[in-house]
Amino acid sequence: MKQNKRKHMILIVILLSIAFVSILYVRDRDYTQKNKRIAIIYPKYSQSFIQEVQEGIQDCAYDHQVKLDVWYKDDLSQNELDDLITQEYKNQAMGLLLVYPEKYMRKTQYEYANVLALTDTMQDSFTYTASFSQTSHETMRLPVDFNLLKEISTGKRDAIYIEDAYKLGYKSIELISHCEGKRRLSNISLKPEKVDQKVVERGSKASLFTY
Incomplete structure (x- = not known):
């Protein structure tokens, strides 16, 4: 009888230990998920130019419970970027998003594993970039003149x-926020959305436009 009681006690202790470890794991995982942090650098004097991108970034951060450390720069050297990355790493940032770095950085070669550059012209300067794919057609960005749709x-x-x-801003934050553990960044290349008569009549891409 004593041996059976002892076995039961050992089993209870083991089960309680497993339960305790599981609770700690879930709590730690939830804490990490709720405290994701990403650093953003915007060009200092181009607010109207970055408005659509900025809204996508903010909405994605809200949807994925990401805290944004926001910086505005009109000039940024590589040494200054290195210092900022070190600072953000200490703040446990998952990564850094450079928004149109061509507005505040020199065009040269930068090699960073945890930096994503959202850019129109510096795709060759960074290891990972978010941009629109090249097309032979003329492209435009919002807002679109109503007369053009007419x-x-x-x-x-x-x-x-x-x-x-x-969408490009949204996907950029989404990509960085999913880079946990051994998962690395990758390039984002979005195709421009074709809007023809059928699309306008169906209203299937109405979310693209503001009237």
Whole structure:
């Protein structure tokens, strides 16, 4: 009887230990998920230019419970970037998003494993970039003139190609926020959205436009 009681006690202790470790694991995982941090650098004097991207970034951060450390720069050297990365690493930031670095950085070669550059012209300067894919068609960004959409709906114009900057900003934060453990960054290349008469009539991409 004593041996059976002892076995039961040992079993209870083991089960309690497993339960305790499981609770700690879940709590730690939830804490990590709720406290994701990403650093952002915006160009200092281009607020209207970055508006759509900025809204996508903010919405994604809200959806994924990401805290943003926001910086505004008009000039940033590589040494200053190194210092900022070190500082953000100490703050446990998951990564750094450079928004249009061509506005505040020199065009040279930068090699960072935890930096994503959202850019129009510096794809060759960074290891990982977020940009729109090249197309032979003329592209434009929001807001789109209502008269232009009217020309498409009446057949005066075949189509326009929209670069959805909101979506690019959203996907950039989403990518960084998912890079945990051994998962690394990758490149993002978005195709411009084709808007022709059928699209306008169906309203299938109405979210792209603001009237």
